[in-house]
Amino acid sequence: MSSSCLSALETEIFHYIDAHQSDFIENLKEWVAVESDSVQPDLRKEVIQMMSLAAARLAALGATVNSVSLGSQQLLNGQHLPLPPVILGELGKDPQNLTICFYGHVDVQPAKKEDGWKTDPYILTEINGNLYGRGATDNKGPVLAWINAVETFRALKIAMPVNFKFVIEGMEEAGSLGLEKLLEEEKHGFFSDVDYVVISDNLWLSKKKPALIYGTRGNACFSVEVEGGDKDLHSGTFGGIIHEPLTDLIALLDSLVDPTGHIQIPGIYDAVAALTDEEKKLHGSIEYDVEEHKNNSGVKKLLYSTKEEILLHLWHYPSLSIHGIEGAFHEPGIKTVIPAKVIGKFSIRQVPNMDLSDVKQQVVDHLENVFAKRNSPNKLKVSMPLGAKPWVADVNDPLYKAAKKAIRTVFGEDPDFIRDGSTIPIARTFQTITQKTVIMIPIGAADDGEHSQNEKISRRNYIEGIKVFAAFFLEISKLRGQLHETSKPRTNK
């Protein structure tokens, strides 16, 4: 954006951010250096250390920091492992200001150099304008970008335009254990005066065009267990004379989805919300390169070829994916065994207005019907160990207008309004608990490679992301007065 379109305040703030790029990158380097992998139990100490670093950073801003202990988790082997605390931070309590709550996580997915990284995943390394390192985009970079934006106001001695609350966790990559319960307990405490919730834990849909996210799909994860006798059997001695559990399971899994991706479970599409005219309009203007997305996937052909079909199937229709089979022989070589018990894992990404308990019932009824037709004496058990609901916000809420304006101020163009086909289960929880609008403001680009080898955030996205957040605070401060009639979340079913 040309500097003549900026206010004097924005100019001063952006100048400070540009001048302190090296400090901001150094902050990220320190955070990336901590192997805060929440998935591997033997790295739990590092996650806890990372939580202390984040707490110290917020305290240095002048925030009140409460590191809430969540006790411990019990692993499958019976071992108890301490859970990292959740940070509830607060900065500013001016009754004239609106209060924005920022959620982020500082744990990361596992990463090892030998997985195929070009650089050490825990040494932030800049190559051609990209900052490579585990957590650079998911989610240490965006969390620090938000903190650095707040820090800029403090350093320049500019009055804080909003009150801040922070929820920072260290178990997101391992299912956010204990977080939902804590949020519920704090409904009338910490969250009682929150006006808006901001999450920055996703990516743009393109490499260059900024985006705002107003919806995510939910996810219903299923286990389907088929059990025969009490031990594995020799296929020479028993093959041909018994009903094999794995054969039953494969038939069950095969009945779920057809080769066109259509889910075969009766009734599953009944409640799917029709696409609105507003959503059709939003899709039309989105910058999305089908070829690039296909290339990113590494497959030769997608199920759909147009942008419109792909966006519908990623955001507005449910999808069913089969993830694996526990108990099946999967190593290289030959093993002529008939496994006694196998457990299939699949999940259904649901969309508004699908009801989780209806989905569960439809899945159970369908699998029991298919199984009954096989006349198998084996035992069938279906369960849904995880059910996260979809989340959708109202793009006409002033919060979205404020974020759009901030993006235009920094990037000189309007963002695309997009959804995310994956799930951030806690977004829906924040919306339900606060009864306020939630927004996702991603700062990373489509090719950042979250969860993958060579994860990165570009220097540009990181630094301009700090500016977007700073500009957003100023826009939010302009909403004072008009908020209380308007901040109502869209009703999610």
Ligand SMILES: NCCCC(=O)N[C@@H](Cc1c[nH]cn1)C(=O)O
């Ligand atoms: N772009 C943000 C993605 C965050 C993410 O990967 N979320 C997981 C959460 C989940 C859902 N079901 C089980 N875990 C996801 O798979 O969508």
Ligand SMILES: [Zn+2]
């Ligand atoms: Zn994340």
Ligand SMILES: [Zn+2]
């Ligand atoms: Zn992640």
